[in-house]
Amino acid sequence: MVAIDLQGCIEDWKNAVATPIRMTEDTRRLAEYSLHVSRILAYPELNIGSISRQIDGLGNELSQKVKNPKRLRPTQLIEELNDFFFNKVKFKPNAHDYYNPANNYLNIVLERKTGIPITLSIIYMRIASVLDFTLFPVNFPAHFLVKYILDDQSADIVIDPFNMGRIMDDYSLKELLERSYPRQNMVLTRALLTNATVSQVIVRLLNNLKNSFYESDDLERAELANEMIISIDETNPFAMRDRGMIFLKRGQQMEALAMLSKYLEMHPETNDADTILELIRQIRSQSR
Incomplete structure (x- = not known):
């Protein structure tokens, strides 16, 4: 295995992600930033532009089916998005091999059409954005979610892209918390459903990979992932x-x-x- 040029990789990461991520809060760039994670940690020849266009191509395909998205209610748009994402394109949760590090590489998730909550959510949000249907990331404990904020900001519609795009009510969210933290008596609060920043999403993705590398004694890549986190959040x-x-x-x-x-x-x-x-x-x- 070729030794990692830690300083070179970090400079690359700063130029591609860590610097621009501080300049603007743009959830539409989450897919691009996530692909840079793949490129720097595992796939150095990855063509970010080509993969990004593949994802946008899915959004364009959906937009041909949904001609006037602004005339639809949010729940109708979510139904259309779910039907396309899960039934037409056939994305599915990778529950049987959940901790495989490949589930955190967006290019692999796109290729295999299977992933974990955070990577499925990033692709789901990007496809929705092509329809001008803006979804926001939610750093829910142990299970990444997305949400739509109603125009009058009176309520949020919380969606679970790992569970066939299920709309999550308070009961479902409490059940998810209890399943994830069975002995901690965690209380569902609105704070758990606040919008995650782009930086927080990328740090969560990097933490997943860092933990996988550390557990498998791949200390070079564990260190690289950790230093990538620090370059975003010192x-x-x-x-x-x-x-x-x-x-x-x-x-x-x-x-x-x-x-x-x-x-x-x-x-x-x-x-x-x-x-x-x-x-x-x-x-x-x-x-x-």
């Missing part, structure tokens, strides 16, 4: 923690100690404080 405490954990797994104990200590300074009330403190104690005792 104060992200969890990226500081994971930088320390990668150092530790490599045997770089002093570097790990510095990063893990910095993490606790930044985030003293974190749920994993006891675990990190124990790691710090172990590093210090081994370095005496």
Whole structure:
């Protein structure tokens, strides 16, 4: 395997994504940014423009079927979008191989027509945007969603592209929370359904990949994914923690100690404080 040029990749990432993502909040570019994730982490020859045009081509195909989208109610447009996305194009959830890192590469999801909530949602939103039907990302805990905001902003229509475009009422959302966090008694609040920023979506996608790389001991790509996160969100405490954990797994104990200590300074009330403190104690005792 060819060694990764970490600095070169990060410069590439900053030019393609991290810098423009700070300049404008444009959900229409989520697919493009996600494809750059694929390109930098796994597919260096990926043609971003060609893949983007494929996705827009699906939107154009749907627009031929839905001639006057503005005359339809939002729920009717969602029905048309769902019929096209799931029945015509045949996208489907990859529930049987959910944690396969390929589910996070938008080009592979487009090719195989199967993915996880975040990648299916990104393609779903992009196709909808071709109809001028604007959907917003929702960083719901453990399960990515999208939503449509009614014109008078009186309510949101929350949609689950991983579940055949199901419209989620409060009962469904509570059920999803309980299934994802069975022992934590999480309460459904409106805060859980706020619009996610483009940066938050890309960071979530990168976190998925970073965790996969770390668990498979692909520390070079775990580090690259983590540094890509930091280039977007320099104060992200969890990226500081994971930088320390990668150092530790490599045997770089002093570097790990510095990063893990910095993490606790930044985030003293974190749920994993006891675990990190124990790691710090172990590093210090081994370095005496």
